[in-house]
Amino acid sequence: MKIKTLGLALASSLVLTGTAYAQTEIQWWHAFTGRLGDLLAEQIDQFNASQSDYVVVGSHKGNYSETLNAGIAAFRAGEQPHIMMVFEVGTATMMAAKGAVVPVYKVMADAGVPFDADAYMGAVKGYYTTPEGDMLSLPYNSSTPVLYVNRDAFSAAGLDPDMDLSTWQNVGKALDGLKAGGSTCPLTTAWQSWVHLENMSTWHDVPFATKENGFGGLDTELAFNGPVQVKHIQQMGDWARDGKFIYAGRRNEGGANFRAGECALFTESSAGYAGVKKEAKFAFEIRTLPYWDGVDGAPQNTIIGGSSLWVMAGKTADEYKGVGQFLAFLSTSDIQAKWHQNTGYLPITNAAADQTKAEGFYEKNPGTDIAGMQMTSKAPTANSKGLRLGSFDQIRGIIDEELEAVWSGDKTAQEAMDSAVERGNVLLRRFEQANG
Template sequence: MAAGIAAYRSGNAPDILQVFEVGTATMMYSKGAIKPVADVMKEGGQKFDPKAYIPAVAGYYTAPNGQMLSFPFNSSTTVFYYNKDAFKNAGLDPEKAPATWPEVVSAAAKLKASGSQCPFTTSWMSWAQLESFSAWHNTSYASKNNGFGGLDARLEFNSPLHVRHFENLSNMSKQGLFVYKGRASKPITSFTSGECAMFIGSSGSYASVKRDAKFKFAESALPYYPDVQGAPQNTIVGGASLWVMSGKPAASYKGVAAFFTFLSSPKVQSESHMRTGYLPITTAAYELTEKAGFYKENPGTDVAVNQMIKKTTDKSRGVRLGNLPQIRAIEDEETELIWTGKKTPKEALDSAVKRGNELLVKFQAANK
């Protein structure tokens, strides 16, 4: 992302730049560096209907005026994976995933009793257990509609619900029911190796799980706290989108528009979705996949879509904050202190909010 913006400043930018979802605000405020995808499609003479895209996906990359800014490509979301063989060995129903967090704790206890050294783990602590957790519970991650309402948004993930959740994870950690396996996507190998029996990760990991796991597994919806009003709501998008850089000749934009039309065709999106586990970004691609019988033949592979197709709220549309990659790093640093016993969940979340807000203040000042 930084290299792409720098390349634009020096006049050497590519036509298309792939940027992960947390870079959305930075790209938006990159002062003339990007050309909105809606404009590219119109000028390129290609039919383009934002309503054709899954709402939670399109909404993440849409400006306040309703204009889509970038093209959703490898979009994913958080899902729950579990080892069906381990469940059976623990006396659990291998066809029924825990639907709530209390059920996760109960299942983890039975898995541990059956010999599991890692009943539950999670990848992407910041994305899965803070950002997506907030949306799933229809609870604010940050003010100003999680940043969609303006640059003066401030972090709010030290609420009673967030503290309660991390106290729950902390207690699970102390009992050996939750084992922290590292940042970002690193924990996935702990699941595919069979070490960890339950795992929250990206739907985009489906292909690698299917390839590497030597056991029967299934995907399910994220667990939630049943006493929280509005839960479960929807999860938020992960992965990346394609941004079109400005200052290119009309012929280049015509080619980009044609390429995006190809990428968004139901056939291409459906095949990509079935192969990788990334979302079929359009409703038509989802319907084509369903018609082909893929979901019946591969139970659980429709979980990611079902979590995303629900109409979003101001609290569940997603997160649009400047310096979000750095904020995620802070969240990782602070929550790691919980698992080592150096901070309480409240202390860690309060500190992460304070440090993160300092970065938001700087981003606001730089982009007024």
């Protein structure tokens, strides 16, 4: 296996040195495999065929965390790639590393490539720009959580599949009916912290952390032990105890149960659409993420998950020119519209959204525009711009543990959230000390 990979790498490097004589090589480290990896490779091929000065080489470096680690280790060894895919959770880490990255707006200006950050959807752009509006990394894939409904499961339990599920109050009634109707899995979720704490906070316009969720400085403190979040988590815990909410795991383990038709409701990223569409042998539909009726300002807007592309420091001017051209190519509306339609990720440029609409995609695929509407129907507030917290990958791990304690009935929601805030704050202080 290893020898084979080595052989392939050797062979491909021989081929590259053969053709790359006059071409400048641009390395892009990413975290995609399978279908997403194929679509990404297609973008690279298209760019390489479109010009002859530069050749982009994509390398898969494992999952998001592993790709970030590989990039950090490579930077320390002076072997960093030109472009690195970093998940939104790593944004604060990358922003703090001022000497290790070149901001995208600067790359574009130096390369003389026309680039308009305002072409990007506000809610996406805001996540990756400075308060002055300078774009630091290029948004690549962004999604937001939505509610997937198995219509057949509703019918089987004697419920009207068209019933209103826009509020958690109504979802509660549906869960009662599903349970009474014999469903073994009325509700499940993927990415519990992202959906049920992070997005629930912005969706109800309450702070997840102080200092505008970390946008205002490294001295931010977690604040998700407020009444709105605690009420929601406590309700989910009660549903778990009654067998109405089935917990399958920290990542997207629940997806298998939903796609197999076992679960009636599923909160998951809009990017799960392609998989559900491919595998589901039942009628399904996408609804907006429910909110608690009675909370002021709800529903506000949901926030993104996904990744952006960071340009690493320490390369030559000519190489940066190629990077700039490649990034400009990636942000063209043809590329973006295709990416959005094929994957279920958001159309991150306004032009791509318009183009998708004009092509009639949303009429043929009902529900695929809901994610975009959830993010754009209201202008983001200080509580709903996004999250920018250090060590956030690990803080999510802490949140996962504490949520599991609620699902198993070991802790009340208030105890668990207080504990998660206290433990997470310790990590934020460490991050502040290391990067301050």
